[in-house]
Amino acid sequence: MTELNKSYNPKGVEEKWYDRWMTDRYFEADPSSSKKPFSIVIPPPNVTGSLHMGHALNTTIQDILARWKRMSGYDVLWVPGMDHAGIATQNVVERQIANEGLDRHWLGRDAFIERVWKWKEEYGGKIIHQLKRLGASCDWSRERFTLDEGLSRAVVEVFVSLYEQGLIYRDKRLINWCPRCHTALSDIEVEHEEFEGKLTYIKYPLIDGSGHIIVATTRPETMLGDTAVAVNPEDARYSDLIGKVLLLPLAGRKIPVVSDNAVDPAFGTGAVKVTPAHDFNDEAIAKRQDPPLPAVSVIGPDGRMTGEAGAKYEGMDRYECRKAVLQDLREAGLISKQEKHVHAISQCYRCKTVIEPISALQWYVKVKPLAEKAIDVVRNGEIDIVPKTWENTYFAWMENINDWCISRQIWWGHRIPAWYCDCGEVIVSRKVPAKCEKCGGSALRQDEDVLDTWFSSALWPFSTLGWPEDTRELSRYYPTSVLVTGFDIIFFWVARMIMMGMKFREGVPFRDVYIHALVRDSSGQKMSKSKGNVIDPLVMMDKYGTDAFRFTLAAFAAQGRDVKFAEERVEGYRHFVNKLWNASRFILLNAADVSVPEKIETRKLDIGSKWILSRLSATAQEINGSLGDYRFNDAAGSIYQFIWHELCDWYIEMVKPVLYAETDEKKQVKECLLYVLDHTLKLLHPFMPYVTEEIWQNIPIRSRKSEEGNQISEHAGARYLRPSSEDKSIVIARYPEGQLRDEKAEEEMAVIMEAVTGVRTIRGELNLSPSIELKVSVKTLNEKTKKILKKNLVYLKKLAKADIIAIGGDAGKPKGSAAAVRKHVEVYVPLEGLLNIDLEVDRLSKEGAKLEQTILFLNKKLLNEDFLSRAPKDVVDKEKEKYEECLRKKERVQENIRKLCEAGGKA
């Protein structure tokens, strides 16, 4: 056995084991296996990405599930991969070539794409290494990329097929346009943020000179594109003006006053300027008019004013133009007032540039028919969303869903498989068409646009498994078992995967969706570069080790609540790693000469061993239950509690006298220690993969040792043999399920603990040094208790550091003793020569007062006729019992005080 250092140092250990796991191919799925499959597809991180807290939490949770299931006998497939991240990646490479003084248009499409691929080879996928560092047990032999060949074929297949079914169409209408990224965006790629702006009131004169209408706007520059002013038909102030004509200032155009129900008479002046070409509302109003109002586009795709805006403004940036328009209006005396106004502004989710609605020809997916089925499968439970509260969000969105704009005016992505002929024919095809089907012309141009990145992500659960080919992976691992993701992409990704899965696989893409929280900083703020509150997971792993970091995430991943992350927590869990390390060191040092038994004969074991085995089983059952319900924090809490407060605080302390003496029990205890350590490490492994493997590999396991040619055969434990394959790595060892509990052992142990803590309380509260061995007299309240304590005297002595001078129902109370009154026992410690008695009298009086309060409360309750008659009988009985116990206790406490006073008086 290698010597373990005094404290755990993760450096080197993590790489060593991850490499070994990869070499031995433990993470690879086996489609021909007879085991039950368990599959997860990773939410593909952007190829431009670098590991942040969100990834860390997401990956840790998936890895816990994957490792747990793998150890529980499943054939686990966790598919990793990356997303090509159209806009984000293109942005990165454009910035790179800009440094060389180039731009993509100068390079040309093909050369630019080549540059992006080159960038991907060089810098992309940094995040993959970071995921490995976190310990992610993905099947890396199946790593995919949304733009690789197979996935691209799936994309084309889906696009063409949807087009053929009339579910994809092309249309010209107002879209969200990012003037910086130079592309259309879907509705959900637009973020709304509130800002304080100005509401400007502008006079629009009537053409007949009879007066004017005042309109209010937050975007004065758009007035150049106005084609009407709308009022509410019910609004008496304006009813006479409907149908009249206004002279649009600056532009000099004649525009009508129209009526529309959507106009709110209470807002502004009750009159709205209508700019159909640059506002979604206005476009709707324009369409409702008969005849529809014309649209005048005054802002171009680059965010600059067009010729339609008038010669004076043409070419100006839209904000520059706003200033100019305001200036000109002011000079013309047409501004009636300006006031502060808080309103939401739409921004590009990639670059935060303010969105400009402009009219353009784009491709759309008709989502309503797809959404219906996707709603059904969640409603009828074929898919469970955990926590359930997210289902509401899901339904609300799906029921009000708009068509999905899928074309993007960028180059990096899946090019739309549509070709145009000069004759006007549009050909959508799986293969590059040779000639026009209509006119036979061969001068076909492919659509310049690419698809929204999320279009390919929507296919991820089946495209990664080989679809549209009919692969065995597809039939074995689809639908996947669970999808783990953050709520921020429920609409972007989850909903669309469900829609596409239902459409193309006629079945759900996953059974469960586990939605985890957002990782925030310690004061609850979202982490962001601009706020400077970002915590880097890599730094955490460097400083505290991956295991401590992962455990922190798991321990705080309570359902439905954000994780407020603070570095001190990781530090705390590093202490836990160290605690485990040292406990293991103790066990391995003391039990090196035996092997882990496959089974333990519990009958002959001492009480402590029986108890710890029972607690181990309870813990295993709890963890399996919690993980099955995605309660990661509970699972982490169970194992933490067990290791620290049961194994270390009690069991290891209890066995010391056995180990340090020559007793018959010694070997059994050693084996039990090893057995418990072995199982504990397995239970913990999904949370802390590295340290558990490092320790586990040092556990004497007979078969492993003999394989390595060690001298194990002389060992006493040689008769215990375990199947060798599971012994090679904890990664593939069998996950403990928990055996039968030993309730009797737990009861007996409770009595021992009661007596021990009784002595400790006296020692602690009276400030008696731990180094003094106290003389203790234990009065037991029944025969059973007495028997238990007598049988286990050795533990009592050791744990309480006490010399037990008397034990039993007749154990008298020595004069001038401190006392601890417990349920089964009373513990007395003579204070003679140790301390002043007043302190103990005070302490007991306080305890008596507490008891008195409880008694009063319970008494009142038990005198309440309503309670006695209406509360369930078992509750009443329980309260009665509690009451009587308190009475007894109080009597004893008072008795003790009295005797103590007598003794004090005599002394």
Add this chain to the structure above:
RNA sequence: GGGCGGAUAGCUCAGCUGGGAGAGCACAGCCCUUACAAGGCUGGGGUCACAGGUUCGAUCCCUGUUCCGCCUACCA
């Protein structure tokens, strides 16, 4: 505007279907006891946001209020 969630110890949070509240950290006291001072033992600390209601009984269920967060939306 609509919706969702939160408010429990100094801090961060648990608390499953109602039966006088727990943990970790922090704090205080005593200890270098041969696995671990990154440790051990002991202890103090809470009007469960506020006001009503249902109930024998409410941190928990219902209604309203206040304060936070988030999602969503076409008040120009």
